[in-house]
Amino acid sequence: MTNKAIAAACAVALTAFLGSAQAKTLVYCSEGSPENFNPMISYTGTSFDAQRPIYSQLTGFEYGGTAVVANLAEKWEVSPDGLTFTFHLRKNVKFHSNKNFKPTRNFNADDVLFSFERQWKKENPYFKVSGGGYDYFTDMDMPKLLKSLDKVDDYTVRFVLTEPNAPFVANLAMDFASIQSKEYADALLKMGKPELIDQEPIGTGPFEFVQYVKDATIRYKRFDAYFAAKPKIDTLVFSINKDPAVRVAKLKANECQVSFGPRPADLPDLKADKNINVLAQSGLNIGYIGMNTKKKPFDDVRVRKAMTMVIDQKAILTAVYQGSGQAAKNLIPPTMWSYNDKVPAYKLDIEGAKKLLAEAGYPNGFETDLWAMPVQRPYNPDAKRIAELVQADLAKVGVKAKIVTYEWGDYRKRVQAGEHQMAQLGWTGDNGDPDNFFVPLAACSSKNTAQWCDKEFDDLVTKAVKVSNLAERTKLYMQAQEVMNKQSPYFFIAHSVVYLPMRTNVVGFKQSPFGAHRFDIADLK
């Protein structure tokens, strides 16, 4: 062998060695601890973020968007009457393994049946495990919607619904519809430790769960047998830091490469740092003030209209959202399909408002309460401050507003019961479907903040959910937004912009409109 060849061989060996030694670790500074490692029994975005690397669902959302794409199901068919959904499952999909469990078979229809029956059927041995509260499953009306779920063969499953439901396929892409391993469940049952299924999770997702140190770190490693595009990073770590100031400090010190949303006040500093990129995207959410249409004086549409003419939306955006809010005029955010941009934006018109109030029989204004929730929400950074600004605006037309607040659980309950006259609240979308905003927030069947029930609007949104043609659905939702604007049961405040700061060496990361954080495509330069 010549010297050159030896040198070349050494170089190759050295690169191979260095390549293997330089494992890529991406650290994400997250904002809180997950409740467990099973999305079926979780409530919060924080928990879903921590569970998402581990699991896959039948359908999925495209990376960085709301479109529904194939996932564990390669394709699906819907029967002409919209009642039967047949899913064809992907073959050769492997499950993770851990110290208690080594899978002997690939993913198949049994796992799908198990994952849904666990949440649906009381006789399933796992129904009561880990407390047995499947709130999302219930919230998405699955118990009412599902008539039957059958295994056609090992790689085909059939859902039959009780009524047509267009968003059903999108619902199956949500985290609660994640697929667990039936084989693992059976093995744990035999060991007498069924609860481990939600603490030491096994899934088919891009990363395997390694370790969780409570309130400190969650560690995952790349799953090399992942069925879709393999992640480019070897190790994914969630570093849990509740304090936003600490997250910013860690990001600046490169102790983490991506960090959960900063406080608006930290943004200028982060943007000025040349090692940090700040991504921004309008969130799939809405913050609003509901006017109780069942109570005087807001049962009169003229009064409601007048309120929308005196509240200074721009002042709220500047003072409270500090650049992290986008003025709203519809219930759904502009990134969502069927958004109606023809609906007019709010215009300040004090004289016009006074005239409307006089017509309605309140020439000298009136007294009202104005509720502010006690907690910060993604769509509303400071409800109390907003209430103060609105209070000052209303005073201009002689309306005296009294600010009211309750402990969070109590607040929500009282608002649902309609004890208020004006109340702030909001919503964050789950599945990217307009139905997920219109029905829970404005349909007659909901306990909405405005206590609003309008026949014309209700017919439109009820019809839209049963139609599977997208163009036709879009038309119906557009009309619904016009009706809503005319009736003004709500004053829409803002869709908040979600910021995500990251080191400049992170590439390929996209923000999700749902506020989800996904690391399967991200890479480190």
Add this chain to the structure above:
Amino acid sequence: MLRFLLGRVALIVPTFVGVTFLAFLLIHLVPGDPIEARVGEHGISEERLAELRHEFGYDQPMWKQFVDYEAQVLKGDFGVSVVTREPVIKEFATLFPATIELSLAAILFAAVFGLPLGVIAAVKRGSAFDYGLMGLSVTGASMPIFWWGLMMILIFSVTLGITPVSGRISDAFFVEPWSGFMTIDCNWSDDEGACRSAWSHIVLPMIVLGTIPLAIIARMTRSSMLEVLNEDYVRTARAKGLSGMRVVIVHALRNALIPVVTVIGLSVSGLLGGAILTETIFSWPGVGHWLVESIARRDYPVLQTGTLLIAVLVILVNLGVDLLYGFLNPRIRR
């Protein structure tokens, strides 16, 4: 000696009942309950709420909940976290070593620097060093931990970049827990530099948590030494012609240590209190951090049991100090 010991142990029982009662009462006085604290805009059905309340016994009258809890604890069952549904005792056991590690480091730091500083100040009584040190120790003892911790992070981590901001070890290292002490377990990590990372993480929280005990130990050593240095036997020792060093270390310090040991023992309860703040500032995954997080989650079982276990520990440490005191000073055994 046995009677002394039994007397002290007997005192634990009423203290225990008092602590559990207080912990129970205070937590239930805070508005909100653990079930509702977790619900978002989706809300929760009345039926489901009732089911969950029933499962954890929150639908019972307050006195019954307390009695049931006491009975449960006496049987050795410390309950299950409302949020994670893992046994509270298991969570405590995995997090407690982190707190011990930090507290031990802090008390060692305080003793290693506090004792010699106190001795020097006593020997050089009235000098500029003495005045300077005593002035500093007043400042140290009255330093708010929260402010002090944030200042240290700002100076050493953010501005100078010498130490890491928070945590026990860099997230790049994977360490299998064995002893639970990161500075020991890191030796078994495959990754090079794990130990350096672990030690660099403990420095700031150790200093922050050790500052108050350091100040107290220095002051206590000084005053105790001053007293002893005037004793007859010290004068005798000097008269025998022993070197100044030998007189101070062997004859004076040993006798001056008795009150200092008590102070160190008593500062353990202070340390645990301080650990709660320090752990929160430095995201140090110990029981203090865990308890603070649990308040926001209204996780009653964790709060009750966590408080109880810490109280028991403080009682035991105080008992240990009493015994040690008896050993150092035979006069109080009778």
